[in-house]
Amino acid sequence: MGKNAMHNISYGLYIVTSKTYKDNGCISNTAVQVTSNPNRVSITINKANLTHDMIMESGVLTVSILSEKATFGLFDRFGLKSGRDVDKFDGFTASRRAANGTLYITRGTNAYISGKVCQTIDLGTHTMFIFDVEESDVFNNDPSVTYAYYQANIKPKPKAVGETPTGQTIWRCTVCGYEYVGEELPDDFECPLCHHPKSDFVKVMK
Numbered sequence: 016m017g018k019n020a021m022h023n024i025s026y027g028l029y030i031v032t033s034k035t036y037k038d039n040g041c042i043s044n045t046a047v048q049v050t051s052n053p054n055r056v057s058i059t060i061n062k063a064n065l066t067h068d069m070i071m072e073s074g075v076l077t078v079s080i081l082s083e084k085a086t087f088g089l090f091d092r093f094g095l096k097s098g099r100d101v102d103k104f105d106g107f108t109a110s111r112r113a114a115n116g117t118l119y120i121t122r123g124t125n126a127y128i129s130g131k132v133c134q135t136i137d138l139g140t141h142t143m144f145i146f147d148v149e150e151s152d153v154f155n156n157d158p159s160v161t162y163a164y165y166q167a168n169i170k171p172k173p174k175a176v177g178e179t180p181t182g183q184t185i186w187r188c189t190v191c192g193y194e195y196v197g198e199e200l201p202d203d204f205e206c207p208l209c210h211h212p213k214s215d216f217v218k219v220m221k
Contacts, residue, residue: 061141
């Protein structure tokens with residue numbers, strides 16, 4: 016099966032937020048309007064994410080639509096760190112609170128959609144949340160960012176090692192593409208770009 020065909024599906028990018036004992040959010044590419052009357056939107060979240068558990072508990076969420084003016088800092092804060100380890104809103108002021116109590120993002124976004132979950136669908140590793148839209152607004156006319164635009168224009172591009180003159184081993188981060196040269200990765204190694212651990216690196220050549 017040609018798995019690369021999946022790369023040709025166009026995706027937008029969003030920050031999905033919820034609130035229980037604290038505010039939290041994550042990056043998603045799965046927001047879709049499923050009906051217009053009633054106005055309902057679906058979003059699919061990995062069960063490993065803290066945001067998933069918070070939506071399940073609270074039943075409320077907000078989807079902030081990222082624009083082409085979004086910086087990598089937003090993706091780093093909300094997509095490359097875990098809310099189980101850090102407070103993603105610590106020191107972050109570019110947000111406002113929606114009527115349902117969740118925060119929406121006001122920088123690097125062009126709109127937000129907020130609501131209450133009316134149905135969940137178990138998809139194994141993920142849960143699809145379908146929610147009734149209760150509040151929404153448009154901030155500006157900046158184009159919505161696509162995953163392709165993010166890859167080409169926002170995501171940092173570390174210089175790839177590609178090959179080494181002495182045939183050393185190269186380890187590549189599966190999250191951001193950073194390459195490390197060395198026979199073995201230290202057990203406590205952390206990607207200097209996206210901060211993911213050794214387990215997210217693969218050996219690409221020797």
